[in-house]
Amino acid sequence: MTFVSQSQVAIVTGAGGQDGYFLTELLLSNGWTVHATSRQPSISGLESLPDNLGAKLRVHQIDLLKPQPMFDLISHVKPAEFYNLAGQSSVSKSFDDPLYTWQTNTESVVHLLECIRKNSPHTRFYQASSTDMFGRPPSDQAVFNEDSALNPQSPYASAKAAAHLLCHSYREVYGLRIASGILSNHESHRRPASFLSRKVVEHVRRLKELSSGQLANASPLAVGHLKVRRDWGFAPDYVEGMLRIMRQIETRGDVSGQAIEPDEGCNYRDYVLATGQTSAVWELIDRAFTIGGFALEWDLEGNDPAAWRANFQATKMSAVTVNPELLRTAEPLVIGVDPSRAQRELGWAPRHGLDVFLGDMFTMTPRRQVVEGIG
Numbered sequence: 001m002t003f004v005s006q007s008q009v010a011i012v013t014g015a016g017g018q019d020g021y022f023l024t025e026l027l028l029s030n031g032w033t034v035h036a037t038s039r040q041p042s043i044s045g046l047e048s049l050p051d052n053l054g055a056k057l058r059v060h061q062i063d064l065l066k067p068q069p070m071f072d073l074i075s076h077v078k079p080a081e082f083y084n085l086a087g088q089s090s091v092s093k094s095f096d097d098p099l100y101t102w103q104t105n106t107e108s109v110v111h112l113l114e115c116i117r118k119n120s121p122h123t124r125f126y127q128a129s130s131t132d133m134f135g136r137p138p139s140d141q142a143v144f145n146e147d148s149a150l151n152p153q154s155p156y157a158s159a160k161a162a163a164h165l166l167c168h169s170y171r172e173v174y175g176l177r178i179a180s181g182i183l184s185n186h187e188s189h190r191r192p193a194s195f196l197s198r199k200v201v202e203h204v205r206r207l208k209e210l211s212s213g214q215l216a217n218a219s220p221l222a223v224g225h226l227k228v229r230r231d232w233g234f235a236p237d238y239v240e241g242m243l244r245i246m247r248q249i250e251t252r253g254d255v256s257g258q259a260i261e262p263d264e265g266c267n268y269r270d271y272v273l274a275t276g277q278t279s280a281v282w283e284l285i286d287r288a289f290t291i292g293g294f295a296l297e298w299d300l301e302g303n304d305p306a307a308w309r310a311n312f313q314a315t316k317m318s319a320v321t322v323n324p325e326l327l328r329t330a331e332p333l334v335i336g337v338d339p340s341r342a343q344r345e346l347g348w349a350p351r352h353g354l355d356v357f358l359g360d361m362f363t364m365t366p367r368r369q370v371v372e373g374i375g
Contacts, residue, residue, distance in 0.1 A: 007080040014086030018190040022239040028053040064108040094156035105159035129180040132157040143336040175265040184274035187357040188235035189364035204292035224326030226282040237350040244346040274337035
């Protein structure tokens with residue numbers, strides 16, 4: 001799907017992260033000029049973009065905790081679109097540093113919104129929200145959508161929820177054209193090493209390089225709660241969904257065949273992006289080991305998560321264990337998500353199954369350096 005705009009200039013914050021890279025690449029391939037910001041542009045990965053896309057790329061070193069350079073950029077460029085993908089993106093790290101998480105995921109957002117309100121009110125603004133905001137469901141069978149109450153269970157989710165509500169307020173009160181994408185977990189070979197999917201894949205990669213003797217002495221993969229269930233998808237699909245959310249006025253008209261609504265803030269909506277299918281952590285791990293050529297036997301009996309484990313089927317040696325320090329009592333067991341509104345109104349159709357992103361992660365060469373934090 002190719003998108004057009006009268007003024008094809010966009011700003012992408014957090015361009016050094018997984019989504020920022022794919023979004024920048026997609027915008028450039030559609031002929032847009034992109035001002036990509038990163039806290040550490042020298043290791044953002046943007047230098048690996050195809051040479052033919054570089055002519056319209058402008059990379060800026062900007063730390064959103066020191067926002068004046070961003071204010072200057074917005075005032076000068078006055079972009080048609082602004083994608084805010086920057087922020088502290090790790091749930092586990094948010095427990096270690098809640099203040100930094102709040103500053104990067106919430107305080108920086110109000111600064112951006114104020115700058116756009118005062119200096120570039122025509123700009124469409126996309127906010128990266130998260131299904132983690134939904135938190136602990138009232139029952140294990142709960143499925144969340146755009147109208148579900150927020151009940152965050154981590155500093156990361158709390159900061160994201162606050163920013164999400166702030167964007168809603170700015171849209172309602174000031175009439176700004178703001179839309180939030182409430183995204184479930186989405187993975188690719190560009191995932192940082194601190195994320196579960198990358199940690200699992202890299203562990204299996206290392207096992208494949210070992211001799212049989214070395215394999216017998218290899219340390220098992222240590223993870224957290226094995227029965228936690230999440231909705232995992234493929235990152236490029238979700239980035240394409242971001243564009244549909246940003247350009248929802250035109251997209252809804254194209255999909256429905258009806259008259260296009262006025263391009264006003266009151267007609268902008270938030271959308272959930274997810275596959276609609278959940279998998280347990282142990283199922284993701286099992287599939288990754290299988291792709292790597294290792295069959296596992298699982299012991300998931302009993303009520304003590306720390307006792308659950310898996311052994312190699314061939315050798316009976318320990319393959320997966322639970323690190324009790326990674327178990328969090330407030331962690332939601334299941335976050336089920338209903339993406340039907342985005343599918344129905346925006347025509348968004350993600351690919352399904354763990355093999356889609358695991359295949360990408362095993363096939364593609366992982367990045368040697370990955371930007372984390374606020375990008």
